[in-house]
Amino acid sequence: MRKYLITCLALSFIVNMFAEDSLVFMKEFDKQKQIVLAKANGKNQTLVTSGENWHLYPDLSSDGQNIAYMQSTGEYGFAILSTNLQSKSVRKWNKNSGTHFHPRYSRNMRYLAFSQSQDYKNQIAIVDLLKAQNKGLWTTNSDNVMQYKGSYEVVKDRASCYFPHLSSDASFLVYHRTKSDDGREVVFYDRAKKSKTVIAQGMAPSVSFDDRWIAYTAKQGEHWNVWVYDRIEGKRFRVTEHGHNDYAPSFRADNSLFFASDRSGSLQIYTVANWQAKNPKAELFVSADNATFYAPRFSGNAVYKHETFEPFPAPSRSSFGSTVHNGYIYVAGGHQGKEHTYPPESFSNQVHRYNIEKKTWEEVARRNHKCHGFTLSSHGKYVYAFGGFTYSPDYTPKWTSLDVIERYDTEKNVWEIVGRMPRKRSSNVAVKVQNKVYLIGGWDSTPKFEHDYDGKFHREIDIFDLESETCYEADVLAPLPLRRAFTAVAHDNKIYLIGGLSIGTLEFNFLDKVTEFDIESGLFKDMPPLPFATFAPAAEVIGDDLFVFGGMFEVGYFFEYEYACSIYKYNFNSRSWKNTGRFLTESKGFSQVVKHDEKLFILGGHSYHYNDNGLFLPDGIPNTFRKKSKEAQATNDRNNPVRTTEIFSIQK
Structure with a gap:
């Protein structure tokens, strides 16, 4: 399941x-x-x-x-x-x-x-x-x-x-x-x-x-x-x-x-x-x-150990936006439905925040758009949301990506639209370096014709200036292969793009690429690859170590894959990867990770084998991109939303 x-x-x-x-x-x-x-x-x-x-x-x-x-x-x-x-x-x-x-x-x-x-x-x-x-x-x-x-x-x-x-x-x-x-x-x-x-x-x-x-x-x-x-x-x-x-x-x-x-x-x-x-x-x-x-x-x-925190509030959802700001973790939007299924009710605009000191969750004002596959950032008294993937009755399939930039006022508890990106974008990363947010990768999912599932992958990089609240296209283009459903981190004024999906001859290619983007020189450089090709992992940095959590990998069958629960560490000084030998409680992907006080909080995700109570469900089968068999379709029909009660944090 x-x-x-x-x-x-x-x-x-x-x-x-x-x-x-x-x-x-x-x-x-x-x-x-x-x-x-x-x-x-x-x-x-x-x-x-x-x-x-x-x-x-x-x-x-x-x-x-x-x-x-x-x-x-x-x-x-x-x-x-x-x-x-x-x-x-x-x-x-x-x-x-x-x-x-x-x-x-x-x-x-x-x-x-x-x-x-x-x-x-x-x-x-x-x-x-x-x-x-x-x-x-x-x-x-x-x-x-x-x-x-x-x-x-x-x-x-x-x-x-x-x-x-x-x-x-x-x-x-x-x-x-x-x-x-x-x-x-x-x-x-x-x-x-x-x-x-x-x-x-x-x-x-x-x-x-x-x-x-x-x-x-x-x-x-x-x-x-x-x-x-x-x-x-x-x-x-x-x-x-x-x-x-x-x-x-x-x-x-x-x-x-x-x-x-x-x-x-x-x-x-x-x-x-x-x-x-x-x-x-x-x-x-x-x-x-x-x-x-x-x-x-x-x-x-x-060197690593576990702690438990308060449960994530219902409803269960994945592919949400997240950020940490002024002692709160914010979680916005997300996908509530079956995997690869996007009816109107599967898109959420709910927003919750977690008080790290008091260890309590509360719901705040909802975003103006119901969507998922978007990113959050924060500055001053504001939380910003960029684009997203949403339902649209105007296309077949019935979805589109957004170009809207929304701003949440943490004092007034209200969302408002403050601008537009140069292009529609979802399934991308948004990385904050100083007072700018770099919007990299992803796609415009809007169908170009009937039954267009491929969309348009973006090579253009857009920059949102948090001081002026303006968004403009950068002078450089992202390197090939283009990717979405990946993750990224900032370290020493550089951005690192990790894993993801690229366009391939068989619908998708999993990537093991780690790419360094030097924002000062505008140059890109390949880093030592991931230990395995993956998409939808979570990642963040503590000191000179980059940690990558979970993600999805192929298991050697045609279009079949599994989620991982591994935690790998990359050291920027030795330029080498190590399996930490430690693991997430569930195998999962599409988690979100935020950093506070040298701790990493890894939020949610999507799992095939665990339910909202963290219990193994022994009636699922490995997922397939193309649901052709009766067995695969029946299992997909059992793919209902759940929630568990865990956050992962990391401290030195």
């Missing part, structure tokens, strides 16, 4: 007990089986568990705050526990007896999956960690361990299943299934379609932080080697080829691989950084003469 959402979670970037990402793994020594926490380089190792109990197969949440693991008094009867590293509180997640295996968090920290003993076989159980926050779902036993008594989502299979690993947004799951001939196969389970696909013969799968790669081990002759499956291309890569055994692979946020291997005589942890090279080399990473190590797992960058 595809849903619009308005999100109000806060992601604050602060220094906590870890620097950067962390690592957990199993350590066996002196007849003990314990969990070790270490820095990402394998140094500064600390035992998290102790005593005579067995502690196996740990996983570390993306924020580095929680460790899930198996615990038992011996070889059987394992329970699934988690420990919060700050409060030291312990939770038990399985409700029934038996042997339970292999806990793993989704990287948006919304779900915990494990192999649950059930009806004489093991099946994959998934716990919704948001629902699990309900205190009524917990009891405390005599050992001061909190016992979960809520429900699970169970992935039923014909055979026993182990090593579950959810994707970043929990929209899909991989695990290994035992076979009647004592073999194992890796299964890809789509939670939206509720479909299973065998992708390889092997075991112990693990998903990369960017959700593209699935690592697993497969037996070749007498030995187990590491393989990787590319879920976009549908291809398999053999990573290790050695006369020993390599087990339990996993990824770090930079896509480097880690696994346990007996190639040095006992199980130690190895890494392959360049596993896509022709002859990748495995290097020893964690070792000791008197111990064995197994099952390495990494967190994301633990």
Whole structure:
């Protein structure tokens, strides 16, 4: 099910007990089986568990705050526990007896999956960690361990299943299934379609932080080697080829691989950084003469943390304008209807503002035009709205773009028209640098003839002077390819254009281009491209770091795509991109981001898999630009507006 959402979670970037990402793994020594926490380089190792109990197969949440693991008094009867590293509180997640295996968090920290003993076989159980926050779902036993008594989502299979690993947004799951001939196969389970696909013969799968790669081990002759499956291309890569055994692979946020291997005589942890090279080399990473190590797992960058704020008010909508001004966040207009469907009632002119200090929302005067796909800026006591995409009965299709410039007086609570842009424009960016707003990209959607869906993409750049309230065309043109549905930020008197859609031979092309616009010289320069081609991401800058949130990407099928929940960071000094290993609560695009007091508030967006309460909806399918199949059309019909209760903020 595809849903619009308005999100109000806060992601604050602060220094906590870890620097950067962390690592957990199993350590066996002196007849003990314990969990070790270490820095990402394998140094500064600390035992998290102790005593005579067995502690196996740990996983570390993306924020580095929680460790899930198996615990038992011996070889059987394992329970699934988690420990919060700050409060030291312990939770038990399985409700029934038996042997339970292999806990793993989704990287948006919304779900915990494990192999649950059930009806004489093991099946994959998934716990919704948001629902699990309900205190009524917990009891405390005599050992001061909190016992979960809520429900699970169970992935039923014909055979026993182990090593579950959810994707970043929990929209899909991989695990290994035992076979009647004592073999194992890796299964890809789509939670939206509720479909299973065998992708390889092997075991112990693990998903990369960017959700593209699935690592697993497969037996070749007498030995187990590491393989990787590319879920976009549908291809398999053999990573290790050695006369020993390599087990339990996993990824770090930079896509480097880690696994346990007996190639040095006992199980130690190895890494392959360049596993896509022709002859990748495995290097020893964690070792000791008197111990064995197994099952390495990494967190994301633990410098970042979440906060929650007040819900975004109804109705749900996406593609709205936003700005921050004098302690308020303003949200205006937006699209309230089904995706790619634009009846008159889908266009909004509602305006809300959020008092950051008091943490309250209020509705203010409505804009004069019902529209979406427009931008806001602010100056003095005013908030300005530029253009937009709106309904029009005069064309087929029934839409047009606007050239109007409207001004909201924050003292008088009234909107008025103060001018016109040189051209109709929507789906563009408006970037404020000093006292000028640069209107770049986008299109005039107004049909040039009947059934014209292509509109006219703009190369002209218009400038609005906030002092004189005049709008004029700049002396320079935007470089090719022309784009819309992209984002932009300002940094050091330069504007950076990020991602977007361009005109292509198959309706649209996704862009990975990042373009620098020097407003003083009028020159454009290509920057290092995005890690993946995307449109409709959100972005903003803190210090010398540019953060890009979410967006949409193609998944290798004809006109099919998914939303991402990733958070990437670009450093202007090193000119390099990094996956932070941290994630939005939902996979989404068309979010808006505003900056206040070195915090980034990421507002709303559009998601296929989450509803207004932030809950996963397991009945959607990947979206298509061209709704041809009955299945795709039926899902589009279920694409109703929703709202969630999260804003994301970032602070240093």
